[in-house]
Amino acid sequence: AQKVTQAQTEISVVEKEDVTLDCVYETRDTTYYLFWYKQPPSGELVFLIRRNSFDEQNEISGRYSWNFQKSTSSFNFTITASQVVDSAVYFCALSEGTVNQAGTALIFGKGTTLSVSS
């Protein structure tokens, strides 16, 4: 069965520190998609990135970078030079590449709460 594990429940850092959020996933499919979402206190889930299982290239977007490693089933997210505005709950999610009984559900981890202090 599909599963997403975010082992870090809470992380606290001081501004300008780098921080890495871990995500480990389980799936039997060879085609799947991985996502990261940010949930600020307002509650809305903000899409950050989507990667497919055939593309293991790391990606960088400004201060954000993602490291996808199929060998360890991990899709980690690093924020460089963190800022107070980065404080939020971050979710990793998995979607499989075949239509199944559950449609195309996103399977979420339990989230990591990041607190950045000034």
Place this chain on the structure above:
Amino acid sequence: ETGVTQSPTHLIKTRGQQVTLRCSSQSGHNTVSWYQQALGQGPQFIFQYYREEENGRGNFPPRFSGLQFPNYSSELNVNALELDDSALYLCASTPGRGSLGTDTQYFGPGTRLTVL
């Protein structure tokens, strides 16, 4: 801004009552999904609709039902409310078919439901 709106923002009901939550997707987004997020947890998939038909369902009982309308709006109905139904309910829309997991789901701000 995702262009996905939800109403109401907050809602308080009592056990046994029925509730209807609403979602308005972006124009052209044919697929809508609903999720339940309990406090301190990740969102859990309830069901998905594509062109007004249910396209998949998670592990939720039949008292959770939905509708999707041609104008890209949708509803989540919950009958016989239980205390455990207290949660944030999130609606997400997808620009395409939603199949193969290829399309990104864009979320609305959610409706906070409290059942007393």
